[in-house]
Amino acid sequence: MAVIVAAEDDADVAGLLATTLVRAGHVVHLAGTGPRALQMVAECHPDLVILDHGMPGMSGLDVGRRLRADGATAAVPMMMLSASAPAGAREVFDQVLNKPIPFRQIADVARDLLSSTGDRRLTAGRALTDPARLAAVARLLDEPDPVDELSLAMEIANLAEATGAPSAAVGLVLDTTLQNVASVGLPDLIVEAGGAPVEWTPCGVLAGTNRPLLFDDLSADPIFKDIPMVTFSAVRSYAAIPLHSPEGLVVAAMAVMDTAPRRFSGRTLDTLLAAAPRVMRLIDKRR
Known part of the structure; x- marks a missing residue:
């Protein structure tokens, strides 16, 4: 029963x-x-x-x-x-x-x-404040090798091109902050700050549920319509996947974004998932 x-x-x-x-x-x-x-x-x-x-x-x-x-x-x-x-x-x-x-x-x-x-x-995913998850993220906070950093930037640029997205990014998901690792097309303010508060994006939900996210129009979503990603950056279409440590913990999020609605589909998520092992191998070299 x-x-x-x-x-x-x-x-x-x-x-x-x-x-x-x-x-x-x-x-x-x-x-x-x-x-x-x-x-x-x-x-x-x-x-x-x-x-x-x-x-x-x-x-x-x-x-x-x-x-x-x-x-x-x-x-x-x-x-x-x-x-x-x-x-x-x-x-x-x-x-x-x-x-x-x-x-x-x-x-x-x-x-x-x-x-x-x-x-x-x-x-199931773990809370943003879960000690084991945060410890896994902390191991990735070292300065990257310049060659690896360039390779990662190229991967994200290729991902944007493959999905037709004007913006793409990968970031480490801390407890209160999304730390930008590599990106293309993000606002200068976020790039210069090195990231954004985690509540500015849907990445906290992604890390907590350990599931991909796909939105046709964030401005029509009752949960996310008022976050700065929508009100400040005017993002409408959004697709993202979690990236995992070797232990299977969510340590990062990779996303593509567009200011036009209904730009992405399940195929977009497939493209992100296909790129995930290459991107995670480069991030994991920071250990």
Whole structure:
């Protein structure tokens, strides 16, 4: 038996979904809006969360991002069940199912997600202040070799060209600061300062969840629309991945950015992931 929070604003669909999951042996709590889903997760501590996307108050994708950004819920398995799943859903949810779909199949997917909960908790991200993570970052703070520094700058420039992005960067994620390691197209203020407060970017969420991030339009996102990356740098499209130490801890983030919306896709993340081993090898030489 598992505790499941399911958010669905269509009462008929919600009733059928709850009946199916209860018959499968689970305890189900229903929410009809995005904010209510967040409240119910905090109250019920579920083993699984199922979210529709188009809900009043807050979309399913926004709710999912909030849950992934919170250390208490980052590792909870999540499923999106929607007639129109948005871009970026697969980077947040463990499963994305498209309506209409047989409810029995939803119960089967829920069973599979619940059976993998233990593995997910082992691979979840750590808090920005986690001592082991910070120690891994600290080992990379030495001055780089000039040749390696040039090679890293070329890698980032090539990454920007390959993704068609005017800006690209890789930075070490400290507890309060994102330290710029190599970049192209960033504002002079950030380059000269050597980085930015971590809350100026989505990188804190990325490090905390240990998941790629993909945004069509940051200015439309309720969590990030007011951060300086948007208000000062006018970034709209954003794609980023975590970079890991040999121990598997998130030590850095690599991102591409554009002031135009909807510029990036899952293929952009694939390009970032392909470049990650080369970039991390150069960063790791700072040890």
